[in-house]
Amino acid sequence: MRSLLYAVGPMLFDSLGVIVFAVLLGLGVDLVIATIAGTVTAAGVVGYELARGRKVAALQWISLASVLFTAAATLFTGDPRFVMAKPTIVYLIVGSVMLRKGWLDRYILPEQLALVGDVMDRFGMIWAALMFASAGLNLVVALFFTAWWPLFIGIFPLASKFGLFAVHIAAVHFIGQARLRRRAGGELQPLAAE
Template sequence: MKDVFARLASDFLSAIIFLIIYLVTDNVILATSVAIAGAIAQVIYARVKGHQLSFMTYASLGLVVVLGAVTLLTNDPRFMLAKPAIAHFAIGTIMLKRGWMLRYMPPIVTETVPEYVTAAGYVWAALMFLIGAGTIVVASTGDLKLWAFYISVVAGGAKILAFAVQYIVLRLVVTSRRRAAARA
């Protein structure tokens, strides 16, 4: 669980940096420049430490640089605010692959209820698309406080709630099936 939150923080670090600096300084150019530099530094740091970098890491860096450049050229923060939506759409698309979630589950779950895990994977994909669409709607308003609330509370809370519901449902189903198998 700790690893999941660390990965989420890492994935959204440039957006977090952008938001903090923009809220403190009200300077789009400074916030965008520091966010771009932070994203580049994050990749360099990972490479120096010898960490394996995924496609998503490079895609995130590319988005920060491209959207950051557009933000700098237009002096409009909405482009940087839209970055998490693109990430959510990309992740949702990856989650449409049948059975993607099986490798993240403990053996007891994958052996007992693989069909539930596959269904949960599709539900997660739908959630990512929904959060991405919401992010674009909120980003288009240009209201940073609303965007910060949406990204941190609504989007983050939806993921935590979905994780909790998934955990409870899978635990109940696995327990039920194991009891039924023991009786038989």
């Protein structure tokens, strides 16, 4: 339970701007208002980290930059296609960042990293694949099923991420427990040899 709470906090915080935007759209709030609310929230997340003297995660900067760019384009042109295309662009950028080894390390207790760090790296690739798949799916829905896009963006991004998050946490927990049992039984070599 401690591991789950440790991971959930940063995940929700890092995604807060997107969550606000998606929930508002899912509730039928005007596109411009949802965009402004998402932008203010994303800026607030970065501002909060800076005010506390913490390092702002790369994904937070990317999220803020993309929200600001698409919000400005939407507000200046009044064209909602900028907002509809934004998730595809964001997912491609985020997916590319997620290809970097070790990006998930901040979401696990430091004492568990030595035990399941390799599993976290594998899940990093799975998360990247989800982002790339989400980018393609968003583009298809935005271009060919435009009327359904607000419902799609209000449900799929959060549902798919929380679904993968549940699988990720469960798999890491079970693998970590199995490794601890084997290690206690003397079946595993020291960490340096793994």
